[in-house]
Amino acid sequence: MARIGFIGLGNMGLPMALNLVKAGHDVAVFDLVESAIAEAVAAGAQAAPSAVGAATDADFVVSMLPAGEHVRALYLDGDTPLFGVLKSGAVAIDSSTIDAATAQAVGAAAVAAGVAFIDAPVSGGTAGAAAGTLSFLCGGSAEDFARVQPVLDVMGKNIFHAGATGAGQIAKACNNMLLSVLMTGTCEALNMGAKAGLDPAVLSEIMRQSSGGNWALNVYNPVPGVMENAPASKGYAGGFMTDLMVKDLGLAMDLSQQLNAPVPMGSQARALYSMHKAKGHGRLDFSSVLTLYADAD
Ligand code: NAD
Numbered sequence: 001m002a003r004i005g006f007i008g009l010g011n012m013g014l015p016m017a018l019n020l021v022k023a024g025h026d027v028a029v030f031d032l033v034e035s036a037i038a039e040a041v042a043a044g045a046q047a048a049p050s051a052v053g054a055a056t057d058a059d060f061v062v063s064m065l066p067a068g069e070h071v072r073a074l075y076l077d078g079d080t081p082l083f084g085v086l087k088s089g090a091v092a093i094d095s096s097t098i099d100a101a102t103a104q105a106v107g108a109a110a111v112a113a114g115v116a117f118i119d120a121p122v123s124g125g126t127a128g129a130a131a132g133t134l135s136f137l138c139g140g141s142a143e144d145f146a147r148v149q150p151v152l153d154v155m156g157k158n159i160f161h162a163g164a165t166g167a168g169q170i171a172k173a174c175n176n177m178l179l180s181v182l183m184t185g186t187c188e189a190l191n192m193g194a195k196a197g198l199d200p201a202v203l204s205e206i207m208r209q210s211s212g213g214n215w216a217l218n219v220y221n222p223v224p225g226v227m228e229n230a231p232a233s234k235g236y237a238g239g240f241m242t243d244l245m246v247k248d249l250g251l252a253m254d255l256s257q258q259l260n261a262p263v264p265m266g267s268q269a270r271a272l273y274s275m276h277k278a279k280g281h282g283r284l285d286f287s288s289v290l291t292l293y294a295d296a297d
Contacts, residue, residue: 001023001024001025001026002025002026002059002060002151003025003026003028003057003058003059003060004020004025004026004027004028004058004059004060004061004062004151005027005028005029005030005048005051005054005055005056005058005060005061005062006020006027006028006029006030006040006045006054006061006062006064007029007030007031007051007054007055007061007062007063007064007065007074008031008063008064008065008066008070008096009029009030009031009033009036009037009039009040009064010031010036010064010066011126011129012064012095012122012125012126012129013031013036013062013064014036014039014040015126015129015130016062016064016095016129016134016155017029017040017045017062018040018043018045019129019132019154019155020062020151020154020155021040021043021044021045022043022044023154025151025154026046027040027044027045027046028045028046028047028048028053028054028058029041029045029046029047029048029054030047030048030049030050030051030053030054050080051074051080051082052080052082052085055082055085055086055090056085057087058086058087058090059090059091060090060091060092060093060148060151061082061086061090061091061092061093062093062094062095062151063075063092063093063094063095063096064095064096065094065096066096067096067098067247068096068098068099068102068103070096071094071096071098071102071103071106072102072105072106075092075094075106075109075110075117076105076106076109083109083110083112083113083115084113086113086115087115088114088115089114089115089116090115090116091115091116091117091118091144091147091148092106092110092115092116092117092118093117093118093120093148093151093152094106094117094118094119094120095120095121095122095136096121097121097122097169097172097244097247097248097251098119098121098169098251099169099251099254099255100119100139100166100167100169100170100173100255101166101258103119103139103165103166103168103169104165104166106119107119107139107140107165107166108165116140116141116144116147117140117144117165118138118139118140118144118145118148118165118168119138119139119140119165119166119167119168119169120136120137120138120139120148120152120168121136121137121168121169121171121172122134122135122136122137122156123135123137123172123175123176124156125239125240126238127238128156128157129155132154132155132156132157133156133157134155134156134157135156135157135158135159135160136152136155136156136158136159136160136168137160137162137167137168137169137171137172137175138152138159138160138161138162138167138168139162139163139164139165139166139167139168139169139170139171140161140164140165140168141164141165142161145161169251170255172248173248173251173252173255174252176245176248176249176252177248177249177252177263177266177269179215179245180245180248180249180266180269180270180273180286181265181266181268181269182214182215182216183216183220183222183269183286183287183289184268184269184272184273184289185214186207186214186216186217186222187222187287187289187290187292187293188293189203189207189212190203190204190222190223190290191290191293191294194223194294200223200226201223201225201226204217204221204223204226216287220232220239220287221287222287222288222289222290223290230287231285231287231288232285232287232288232290236281236284236285236287236288237284237285238285239285239286239287240285240286241282241283241284241285241286242273242276242277242281242282242283242284242285242286242288242289243277243282243283244286245273245286246270246273246274246277246282249266249269249270249273249274250270252266252270253266253267253270272289272292273286273289275292276288276289276291276292279292
């Protein structure tokens with residue numbers, strides 16, 4: 001069993017760390033919020049006094065932080081960067097959703113420090129984190145990918161190697177941009193059909209079985225009552241917050257500019273999600289963007 005330092009015990013990080021503990025790994029945890037550390041300790045993790053404490057002597061470090069600036073500070077340019085602390089041959093796994101450029105800068109610094117780095121953002125939300133069924137989208141060398149696979153297997157079901165360092169973040173941005181387009185398109189179609197008097201459940205089933213079929217219709221219908229377990233049927237609570245979709249679409253827009261890759265559909269979806277957030281719905285599940293259409297008249 002490996003010695004693992006886990007940094008960032010938020011909505012995603014805490015259940016991920018607990019799955020590592022359950023699998024028998026020796027897990028030292030750190031977060032700025034003490035109650036999060038206490039929860040992990042109650043489940044069998046060891047409390048570390050700092051990120052440095054969690055990383056010292058670790059075979060692997062997993063970070064699950066809000067954004068690129070936090071990841072950069074942790075590994076590169078904070079008071080005590082972890083790349084000055086990790087033992088030679090250790091592997092840093094960053095599962096935060098951040099910009100690919102930061103992941104690449106952190107990856108280059110890892111090489112210089114004699115440690116390995118994998119960017120491994122996740123898909124699957126808090127439910128997937130708790131169930132250990134996340135998808136990990138990894139960027140890094142094939143050799144380092146093979147080394148982290150057994151650790152990621154404990155927290156996830158589908159572990160993908162997207163390519164070189166940063167490729168995991170690029171895959172995540174592409175996927176979530178497509179998801180935003182599928183969800184807003186599905187909302188538009190369902191809202192128009194409902195205004196014409198069609199039963200949303202019937203229309204959903206028709207489109208699901210036809211050429212408009214997609215993930216939102218299959219497992220995440222945005223109309224309340226159509227799918228019992230979808231966030232729409234629970235007041236749009238839980239699921240994947242609009243705030244996070246807006247964050248991910250910002251990363252996708254930055255990428256499209258850097259690459260000169262046009263994303264007109266993604267830009268439209270971003271505008272819709274930004275408007276939805278500005279109306280005060282940032283903490284609702286992202287399928288609640290349906291209300292933006294339904295409230296239009
Ligand atoms: P969160 O805000 O709940 O958790 C982040 C945690 O990091 C907090 O507990 C915070 O105290 C801690 N933290 C911040 N700076 C720190 C530091 N310097 N040292 C130690 N701890 C620090 O966020 P989350 O929902 O767990 O998301 C984490 C990451 O995963 C984000 O990048 C997010 O975009 C991504 N993500 C989230 C979801 C989701 O459904 N919540 C899904 C996929 C990806």
